[in-house]
Amino acid sequence: MSATVQNLVNQPYKYGFITQIESDTVPRGLSEDTIRLISAKKEEPEFMLEFRLRAYRQWLKMTEPNWQNASYPAIDYQDIIYYSAPKVKEKKKSLEEVDPELLETFEKLGIPLSEQKRLSNVAVDAIFDSVSVATTFKEKLAKDGVIFCSISEAVREYPELVKKYLGSVVPVGDNYFAALNSAVFSDGSFVYIPKDTCCPMELSTYFRINNGDSGQFERTLIIAEAGSSVSYLEGCTAPMYDTNQLHAAVVELVALDNAEIKYSTVQNWYAGDANGKGGIYNFVTKRGLCQGVNSKISWTQVETGSAITWKYPSCVLVGDNSVGEFYSVALTNHYQQADTGTKMVHIGKNTRSTIISKGISAGKSKNSYRGLVKIGPKAQGARNYSQCDSMLIGDNAQANTFPYIQVQNNLGKVEHEASTSKIGEDQLFYFSQRGISAEDAISMMISGFCKDVFNQLPMEFAVEADRLLSLKLEGSVG
Amino acid sequence: MISENSEVILSVRDLTAEVEGTPILKGLNLEVKAGEIHAIMGPNGSGKSTFSKVLAGHPAYRVTGGTVLFRGQNLLEWEPDERAKSGVFLAFQYPLEIPGVSNLDFLRVAYNSKRQHEGLEELDAFDFDDLVQQKLDVVKMNPAFLSRSVNEGFSGGEKKRNEILQMALLEPKLGILDETDSGLDIDALRIVAGGVNQLSHANNAIVLITHYQRLLDYIVPDYVHVMEAGRIITTGGKELALELESRGYDWVREEEAAEVAR
Numbered sequence: 001m002s003a004t005v006q007n008l009v010n011q012p013y014k015y016g017f018i019t020q021i022e023s024d025t026v027p028r029g030l031s032e033d034t035i036r037l038i039s040a041k042k043e044e045p046e047f048m049l050e051f052r053l054r055a056y057r058q059w060l061k062m063t064e065p066n067w068q069n070a071s072y073p074a075i076d077y078q079d080i081i082y083y084s085a086p087k088v089k090e091k092k093k094s095l096e097e098v099d100p101e102l103l104e105t106f107e108k109l110g111i112p113l114s115e116q117k118r119l120s121n122v123a124v125d126a127i128f129d130s131v132s133v134a135t136t137f138k139e140k141l142a143k144d145g146v147i148f149c150s151i152s153e154a155v156r157e158y159p160e161l162v163k164k165y166l167g168s169v170v171p172v173g174d175n176y177f178a179a180l181n182s183a184v185f186s187d188g189s190f191v192y193i194p195k196d197t198c199c200p201m202e203l204s205t206y207f208r209i210n211n212g213d214s215g216q217f218e219r220t221l222i223i224a225e226a227g228s229s230v231s232y233l234e235g236c237t238a239p240m241y242d243t244n245q246l247h248a249a250v251v252e253l254v255a256l257d258n259a260e261i262k263y264s265t266v267q268n269w270y271a272g273d274a275n276g277k278g279g280i281y282n283f284v285t286k287r288g289l290c291q292g293v294n295s296k297i298s299w300t301q302v303e304t305g306s307a308i309t310w311k312y313p314s315c316v317l318v319g320d321n322s323v324g325e326f327y328s329v330a331l332t333n334h335y336q337q338a339d340t341g342t343k344m345v346h347i348g349k350n351t352r353s354t355i356i357s358k359g360i361s362a363g364k365s366k367n368s369y370r371g372l373v374k375i376g377p378k379a380q381g382a383r384n385y386s387q388c389d390s391m392l393i394g395d396n397a398q399a400n401t402f403p404y405i406q407v408q409n410n411l412g413k414v415e416h417e418a419s420t421s422k423i424g425e426d427q428l429f430y431f432s433q434r435g436i437s438a439e440d441a442i443s444m445m446i447s448g449f450c451k452d453v454f455n456q457l458p459m460e461f462a463v464e465a466d467r468l469l470s471l472k473l474e475g476s477v478g
Numbered sequence: 479m480i481s482e483n484s485e486v487i488l489s490v491r492d493l494t495a496e497v498e499g500t501p502i503l504k505g506l507n508l509e510v511k512a513g514e515i516h517a518i519m520g521p522n523g524s525g526k527s528t529f530s531k532v533l534a535g536h537p538a539y540r541v542t543g544g545t546v547l548f549r550g551q552n553l554l555e556w557e558p559d560e561r562a563k564s565g566v567f568l569a570f571q572y573p574l575e576i577p578g579v580s581n582l583d584f585l586r587v588a589y590n591s592k593r594q595h596e597g598l599e600e601l602d603a604f605d606f607d608d609l610v611q612q613k614l615d616v617v618k619m620n621p622a623f624l625s626r627s628v629n630e631g632f633s634g635g636e637k638k639r640n641e642i643l644q645m646a647l648l649e650p651k652l653g654i655l656d657e658t659d660s661g662l663d664i665d666a667l668r669i670v671a672g673g674v675n676q677l678s679h680a681n682n683a684i685v686l687i688t689h690y691q692r693l694l695d696y697i698v699p700d701y702v703h704v705m706e707a708g709r710i711i712t713t714g715g716k717e718l719a720l721e722l723e724s725r726g727y728d729w730v731r732e733e734e735a736a737e738v739a740r
Binding site for chain 2: 435
């Protein structure tokens, strides 16, 4: 790769600072005792502890999968801290009482939690290591019957909803990391949109890993009752440590008749340094269930961080005429590895799905799209359209596409398109010969390449995502 | 439009350059003044395209000796985008396709970076749109091309017209046209040549690199240079091109050999 392109993609990570704060942590390692301790610390009802233990026992019988197109040293599960929370004197009643150190941290990350300074029309749940530290606009949302709170709070306050839906989309033994998450999850967001309600604001969760030795295992559950709709966004950052941290989250979405859930992610976990040292292992299970007729679940993700990203936000289209969508931009640089894509499982009649995946690989990174489109025996009239585009920056990056298509009836229709393009020295020279700097050239080409996906993001975040990608690829011209 | 007192736009002295360690330019000399049109002809591999890329600053080409002054300043010190913003324009032999970037955006960013370089205010999207509509006439281009991605799916002729459209917008001091005639049918050739003629005036200079005399039927050069093995070996008026057409390059080589022998 030419020196110019090399320099352009070597942008330092902005969010790598560490907050000095006293933490309440459990000892390293995992056992039934650890799980009981976590459950006790969170003052959980009995059913929750049983859920965790059931998951743990399943996990013990499972083996870590290794089929992804990425390699990493073995993870020592006994060396991870499974619970880490900033020490609090007592439970906070309002934002004003939240530790100023924490507020400042989120402020620095561009997520002001004080409602006066809030992003207009966005409610935020801020999660620091293992716990939710603040949720904004709760009262305002409650007026419409919308519940937006941390999952811990939901377990205590709305046990019947949690009991009914938690694990209903991603069962405790679904996969190795989902089982681990189900056993030890610490916090996450809970959203409930009542019948025929259009959620009046964007909901957003911001995840921050601070502790160097802790894993983050958050759990998100969103339930959209019949005729309701919601748009939800998650953002993620972590400090720079030269050890790897495990992030194994589970997200479950349930859409009932005519409901619509739009779930967007801007993921910018620390990706490790230029030599591939450190960074987050982002092994996440995200799945949405279109249970009702005419329901719709739409995943949009912008993945720029993590040493390894391994996730497939999926839609299970059970309800007739339900719709699943997946829009993704995955950017990898240096030694980052991403194996990401989606699963669209068509079960109901006339179900439709769209997959638009854009992979950008720079440096010596590996970027793979892996997707499954399955049309079941009863999914007459099901349709899927997939488009997977890869862009290579320089000569040392890798892009792969692994589409899996299973069609079990002859009335389904599946289309797949793929393309690969490259930003090389000659394109950059063409831009520079017209007086356009290499930074601007790359940013124009990347924005153009990602346009179809960015158009799906909520307006406030589309700008943010565009800026984030430019930042990642910006630098001094050598 | 030759005048003794015109500004010297480009002055090349003993230029040598190599690509991947292979010397291509071996002592090239050329002087171009404002208001002049120069044609550089020569067989394949004589270094014509290399010369154009060296002037534009392509990173794959390394200058090993000699000087290049652009309006009295050392051109070789400048980055490629600086050269462009200062008024050096290269119409590419093979214009690149840029998927996802609209032609209009590309033109506007290019135009505004030049404005910025000149200390002028950038044009907003509306004013720029008005400007670009006028310029479309130069190459008789359909406005629909503005909303398409840069050169993507354009025919050979459309790509070349797009190059001349860019030149019309950027109004360079020195326009270098690298085999702009290659791959054009006769109608496209007329349109492109007509565009270049409209853009040529007393304050700028044009260097045409071409294999064939036929372009010179439409754009009449003040000087014709013949390049061979990395140097300009002979220079004449427009008649020289006709002579080359009928007698081939061997004739020039023999003449030059005789010259050296004397």
